[in-house]
Amino acid sequence: MTAPGSPTPAAPPKEEVRAPVPRIEVLRWMRENLFNGWYNSILTVVTLYGLWKVVPPLIRWAFMNSCWVTTAEECRKATGACWSVVTSNIRFIVFGFYPHDQQWRPLVAMLMLVAMLFYTRDRRHWKRSLVYMWIAALVIMGVLMKGGVLGLPSVDTTQWSGLPLTLLLSVFGMVAAYPLGVLLALARRSRLPAVKSLAVAYIEMIRGVPLISLLFMSSVMFPLFLPEGVTINKILRAQVAIILFTAAYIAEVVRGGLQAIPRGQYEAAESLGLNYYLTMRLVILPQALKIVIPPTVGILISAFKDTSLVVIIALYDVLNTTKSVLSNPQWMGFSTEAYIFLALVYFVCCYAMSNYSRRLEQELGT
Amino acid sequence: MERDATIPPQIAVPFWNDPAKRAIVFQAVVLALVLGLGYYLFSNTQANLQRQNIATGFGFLSRESGFEIGESVIPYSAADTYGKALLVGVLNTLKVSFIGIIITVVLGTIVGIARLSTNWLVSRLAGWYIEVLQDIPVLLQLFFWYAIFYETLPSPRQALNPMWGVFLSNRGLYMPIPEAHPAYRYAALAFVAACVLVYFLRRWARRRQEQTGQPFPTVRVGLALLVGMPVAAWGLGGAPTAMSVPHLSGFNFKGGMSFSPELGALMLGLILYTSAFVAEIVRAGIQSVSHGQTEAAMSLGLTTTQTLNLVILPQALRVIVPPLTSQMLNLTKNSSLAVAIGYPDFVSVANTTINQTGQAIEGVALIMAVYLCFSLSTSVFMNWYNRRIALVER
Numbered sequence: 141m142t143a144p145g146s147p148t149p150a151a152p153p154k155e156e157v158r159a160p161v162p163r164i165e166v167l168r169w170m171r172e173n174l175f176n177g178w179y180n181s182i183l184t185v186v187t188l189y190g191l192w193k194v195v196p197p198l199i200r201w202a203f204m205n206s207c208w209v210t211t212a213e214e215c216r217k218a219t220g221a222c223w224s225v226v227t228s229n230i231r232f233i234v235f236g237f238y239p240h241d242q243q244w245r246p247l248v249a250m251l252m253l254v255a256m257l258f259y260t261r262d263r264r265h266w267k268r269s270l271v272y273m274w275i276a277a278l279v280i281m282g283v284l285m286k287g288g289v290l291g292l293p294s295v296d297t298t299q300w301s302g303l304p305l306t307l308l309l310s311v312f313g314m315v316a317a318y319p320l321g322v323l324l325a326l327a328r329r330s331r332l333p334a335v336k337s338l339a340v341a342y343i344e345m346i347r348g349v350p351l352i353s354l355l356f357m358s359s360v361m362f363p364l365f366l367p368e369g370v371t372i373n374k375i376l377r378a379q380v381a382i383i384l385f386t387a388a389y390i391a392e393v394v395r396g397g398l399q400a401i402p403r404g405q406y407e408a409a410e411s412l413g414l415n416y417y418l419t420m421r422l423v424i425l426p427q428a429l430k431i432v433i434p435p436t437v438g439i440l441i442s443a444f445k446d447t448s449l450v451v452i453i454a455l456y457d458v459l460n461t462t463k464s465v466l467s468n469p470q471w472m473g474f475s476t477e478a479y480i481f482l483a484l485v486y487f488v489c490c491y492a493m494s495n496y497s498r499r500l501e502q503e504l505g506t
Numbered sequence: 507m508e509r510d511a512t513i514p515p516q517i518a519v520p521f522w523n524d525p526a527k528r529a530i531v532f533q534a535v536v537l538a539l540v541l542g543l544g545y546y547l548f549s550n551t552q553a554n555l556q557r558q559n560i561a562t563g564f565g566f567l568s569r570e571s572g573f574e575i576g577e578s579v580i581p582y583s584a585a586d587t588y589g590k591a592l593l594v595g596v597l598n599t600l601k602v603s604f605i606g607i608i609i610t611v612v613l614g615t616i617v618g619i620a621r622l623s624t625n626w627l628v629s630r631l632a633g634w635y636i637e638v639l640q641d642i643p644v645l646l647q648l649f650f651w652y653a654i655f656y657e658t659l660p661s662p663r664q665a666l667n668p669m670w671g672v673f674l675s676n677r678g679l680y681m682p683i684p685e686a687h688p689a690y691r692y693a694a695l696a697f698v699a700a701c702v703l704v705y706f707l708r709r710w711a712r713r714r715q716e717q718t719g720q721p722f723p724t725v726r727v728g729l730a731l732l733v734g735m736p737v738a739a740w741g742l743g744g745a746p747t748a749m750s751v752p753h754l755s756g757f758n759f760k761g762g763m764s765f766s767p768e769l770g771a772l773m774l775g776l777i778l779y780t781s782a783f784v785a786e787i788v789r790a791g792i793q794s795v796s797h798g799q800t801e802a803a804m805s806l807g808l809t810t811t812q813t814l815n816l817v818i819l820p821q822a823l824r825v826i827v828p829p830l831t832s833q834m835l836n837l838t839k840n841s842s843l844a845v846a847i848g849y850p851d852f853v854s855v856a857n858t859t860i861n862q863t864g865q866a867i868e869g870v871a872l873i874m875a876v877y878l879c880f881s882l883s884t885s886v887f888m889n890w891y892n893r894r895i896a897l898v899e900r
Contacts, residue, residue: 459645
């Protein structure tokens, strides 16, 4: 019995369950993961020694002795990295030859693309309306880049360069190559010998040659294919080459999905009286395309990386704008820093995509 | 288009509803479209070529090329023909691919096994290696290594000298090689002979084991033959030990064996990029063999080596080899990026040829034909291999 007003000791008996002492945990973890057995212990020590030799000098070079926003002259005096080559030229590296006062337009277009990608990430948003949203967004991005309407000054496509060009080539390449790839995959699985052999010949030929040979074809052979007086600009020609190339790879991925659909599905569709078109559209493709979403993201990643090859046919994608900054005598000799920056850009994009595809693979349970 | 339906013959079906006839019509339309497009492009090309006065055909191959090629496996000069220049390019591509594939497979296997290590640190490092190198475009990696070679390494006079006789400068990597001597030719012949011998030894050992159950230490004896016979031949040939050591003369090194910065950057970039993919393939292949297999082999009383050779590897290789060949092919195709850093591979030489002669169609056709040959021969090999290792089930 306690007197009213006096504080009641409501707390349970003081027998705290203590969290294990972290130091011991760390030691046990180390024993299990780094020093289990003499062989692993030696391996750990050797690796740590190697890291000790490499990492501190690298950190000193990259962060402590480095210049971030200085002139090239100050950079040459410093012993560390010269990140100024990136910070001073960032606008040229990203936007290239796009008119200086209009560069907000590609910026807005790129932000829109990123926003759309983020919106698409969520599987709850995967509805029919998303397709229309993408089409609308791509049209708006195109208008923003090209201009000529709504009071935006027109910008010639020869001035499109830098990161927007890289993204344009990969996004439009993927969007246009996807339906073509699905068609090719269906053709390859077709029972009609003429259609099937045409598809096989196309897919195997494209997959057998390097992308660069197609890009050469687009830059030196394409003009010969067209009737007199008709010219297609260089970016579009490279874009066509990338689409034709990517479509063959998508076709192979989709074919894998088609092969995974059990025969019973075809027979069920047939017994419902569906014709070929309806069978494919309502029964087979929805299942097959779902299976191949993760490998398709893989193709998107390699298409994104492969757009850098347009450097060789002298288009100014983000790699080539970086290269041309480095050919400026003022900034010559700082290639390492500039390329590391660019590698970081590519790495962040590709890592995000490959992580996403891994997560998707788990979620879809394929 | 449609499946063959079994239709009772008495019902007359209009031809537009008969699947067989519809299939023929559809195929005819597709063929007509493709041929029509082909003819349209062909006639345009013909007209354009006539207008620009470009002669077609491969006659230019026998004309004098007039350009030098920096590196060549066979003797070549500017006075040789375009055909020979292109051959030099093909050989350079094959050289890069051959050496690159061997190093890539070794490095990729090591990294793949390291990824599976129980050592947390090693496994993590291997994981980062794979992730980072896969996600950076190979062309950017080539530019990066080329810049490292050209800008960061010192000039020949201040060349790095990491060990005796090896010099690293912005003119390339120089290392000592033995002076030419007939003994080395004997050793090479002995090595080839040893390879043939080991092949037959292996066949004999396998047959004996199948018939009598007696195992034969093929690996140990084979290795002894492969090492011992060339060494013996070298010893019988007079055991020459003279070395050609690179030495500074003027502005560059003379003697020894050299790798140009272009070749070095190309090899480094291709090997690091592709080995990351190979490591993933090796990891997946090893993981695909369940642990129960190892336990089963052990319970049969097989030794560790026998378990690896007879149980684990045959199953893992079935998973590893098909994607591995496609990575090898990728390396070969990616070696065409040499054109961007100025190494004279086939695409680079063909590009020069196109620029000099204006024979764009023939040049691009040659590039495609050569790479198609590579990939077709690879797929012939793959089909043979798949047939050989296919699971034989009941």
